[in-house]
Amino acid sequence: MSRADPQPLPLPQRVFQRLDDGSFLSGETLAAELSVTRAAIWKAVEQLRDIGVRLDAQTHKGYRLAPGVSALAPAKISSLLPAETKARIEALLVEWEIESTNTRLLEALPPRAGFAAAVLAEQQTGGRGRRGRGWVAPPGGAICLSVAWQFPDMPADLSALSLAVGVAVADALDELGLGDVRLKWPNDLVTARGKLGGILIEMRAESGGPVHVVVGIGINVLLDESARAAVAATGNQADDLRAQRGAVPDRNVIVASVLRRLVALLVDFPRKGLITQIDRWSRRDALEGREIRVESSGELTRGVARGIDAHGALLVETPDGVQRFISGEVSVRADS
Numbered sequence: 001m002s003r004a005d006p007q008p009l010p011l012p013q014r015v016f017q018r019l020d021d022g023s024f025l026s027g028e029t030l031a032a033e034l035s036v037t038r039a040a041i042w043k044a045v046e047q048l049r050d051i052g053v054r055l056d057a058q059t060h061k062g063y064r065l066a067p068g069v070s071a072l073a074p075a076k077i078s079s080l081l082p083a084e085t086k087a088r089i090e091a092l093l094v095e096w097e098i099e100s101t102n103t104r105l106l107e108a109l110p111p112r113a114g115f116a117a118a119v120l121a122e123q124q125t126g127g128r129g130r131r132g133r134g135w136v137a138p139p140g141g142a143i144c145l146s147v148a149w150q151f152p153d154m155p156a157d158l159s160a161l162s163l164a165v166g167v168a169v170a171d172a173l174d175e176l177g178l179g180d181v182r183l184k185w186p187n188d189l190v191t192a193r194g195k196l197g198g199i200l201i202e203m204r205a206e207s208g209g210p211v212h213v214v215v216g217i218g219i220n221v222l223l224d225e226s227a228r229a230a231v232a233a234t235g236n237q238a239d240d241l242r243a244q245r246g247a248v249p250d251r252n253v254i255v256a257s258v259l260r261r262l263v264a265l266l267v268d269f270p271r272k273g274l275i276t277q278i279d280r281w282s283r284r285d286a287l288e289g290r291e292i293r294v295e296s297s298g299e300l301t302r303g304v305a306r307g308i309d310a311h312g313a314l315l316v317e318t319p320d321g322v323q324r325f326i327s328g329e330v331s332v333r334a335d336s
């Protein structure tokens with residue numbers, strides 16, 4: 001598994017990583033350790049603040065990351081992975097700034113069949129969500145993870161993969177005591193307070209050939225007011241893991257837990273598909289029994305959500321009978 005980006009890291013990223021242990025470090029110590037001037041450290045700290053990283057500064061003590069903010073580090077993630085997951089990961093990179101982790105992996109050569117390539121970013125300048133929307137993620141306060149995988153042949157029900165990924169991510173959060181995560185079809189991670197995360201699966205495939213899939217996962221860990229407002233502008237009310245649990249777990253621990261389940265899922269998916277996951281998805285179904293509206297192919301349908309079928313299609317009970325949707329945008333009537 002390759003773990004380090006050979007490019008020298010930008011100074012703000014090095015300062016961010018150095019402050020990761022949560023204790024105060026003076027500008028002088030940082031400058032000496034990173035072999036730069038104190039002015040360069042001051043500038044890097046300002047740059048971190050400008051992009052929204054929450055830092056504490058105290059006279060005579062120096063700087064530290066605000067409680068709950070931690071740096072992503074491939075070595076730390078790797079040390080938390082079981083051997084069978086590690087053996088399946090061909091590359092694991094953390095980028096400081098990137099347009100979109102999904103785009104990066106879609107434009108790269110796919111990993112070998114049966115192996116994963118994973119990219120994380122502290123910041124995305126063009127993070128992408130479903131249906132052409134943007135994805136907002138504050139540096140240090142979110143997880144932006146993409147995993148590339150190659151299936152030698154097109155698996156049956158590939159469109160259901162995103163539902164199975166939703167179950168894997170929700171289970172990973174459960175394992176860390178961040179329970180009560182529900183799934184809003186097709187694959188939003190939601191709580192009673194709002195949207196906690198989302199999944200964007202993209203692919204490249206030639207007919208009859210291998211399929212290069214990129215699974216993109218965004219999780220809100222610690223959103224400040226400006227990040228919440230930016231999410232609200234994209235039409236979603238955001239929730240974050242801090243609100244869910246009171247304290248924020250280390251993002252590296254969350255990533256390792258997600259990777260372990262996701263890699264196992266990708267290995268098994270061609271053989272097992274969604275069928276083994278349907279009950280688990282249904283237990284987390286945030287829409288079951290609720291009055292919803294589905295917008296699909298320019299048409300609006302109103303009805304009551306009745307779960308999913310074996311292929312992951314949404315079932316909606318309408319006055320004309322049960323209708324089935326394989327894609328669409330769902331909204332819930334506020335009073336249902």
Ligand code: BTN
Pocket residue numbers: 099100101102103124126127128129130131133135143144145146188197198199200216217218219
């Ligand atoms: C959604 O709209 O709910 C899906 C959001 C997916 C966001 C993630 S963040 C990592 C990956 N890179 C992207 O540009 N998008 C996905």
